[in-house]
Amino acid sequence: MQTKLDIANFPTKIEKMPALSEELQKDIYIKRDDQTGTEFSGNKIRKLEYSLKEALDSGAKVVITCGGIQSNHARATAAAAIKLGLKTILVLRSDTPPVREGNYFLDLLLGADVRIISSADYRERRGEIMREIREESDRKGEKAYIIPEGASNGIGSLGYATAVAEILAQEKETGLCFDTLVVPVGSGGTYAGLYLGNKLYKAGKDVIGFNVCDDADFFRNKSMEIIAESLPYLDNPDVAYGTGDMHIIDGYVGRGYALSRPEELAFLKKIAVADGVIFDPVYTGKALYGLYHEIKKGNLKESNHILFIHTGGLFGLFPKQDEFSL
């Protein structure tokens, strides 16, 4: 397996959600990937430990990446890059002059060079725009390395393949045994990595993703692409994989990416009060809401010992605080 950096707080804790478990009559635990670090909290640092190692090995002095204006990945990249002596250029999507809050505020606080582009440019030309920036940087004698959206590519996803080994070690230590892993799906790398790790380490879990944008088919196909890109990094790339057992549940995107419905926000409040854990409205909140409703509907009968990966995203909560009725 490819080597990585060691800059985050691993292993992340596994904790029970007692009230939620009681209500749903299932064992529900969370893996606290929201506690991987303060500035680079969340899932992205697992991927960045691989991507940024590759950046350093390539001799890069600058990293370029992209995301929405409230991208957790962009903020985590900016924070991690500083520790490695790298500059960060962020290509962020916003159609209106952005308000300095949440992750965007932190990007600026961390001194990242932010370039705002429209959603049309983001959709159609973000790759090209990042390549132009890389050329500009290379011309200045500062070699640049591009990390795609969410670090959701072959190298980045290795971070979640190895997270499965971490989970198996924790199971051994604690005597817990999960039949199901649950995760939000935003750009696909976390799901693809967990799916791959489940195969590599023969963990035998049902890896369930809840997509928070696009649809399940889109992410099954994207996971196939990401896994194909990951294989060359593995010592033994002989892994059988296919869309057939990629369990991605659609139906919880709600009003759209990063848009919330009152019932989703009320659910976040209910969970915060019941179990003292805060989830974010864009990713973990929608996935947990999905898991809750699937179980309430009588689905997921085989899933009784569930580990929900809390992938972080808490800074994205603050720009939405006015939408909550508390």
Ligand SMILES: Cc1ncc(COP(=O)(O)O)c(C=O)c1O
């Ligand atoms: C907090 C949080 N959770 C989950 C995800 C989804 O992970 P992925 O992009 O790997 O699908 C993201 C990013 O998209 C995120 O920022």
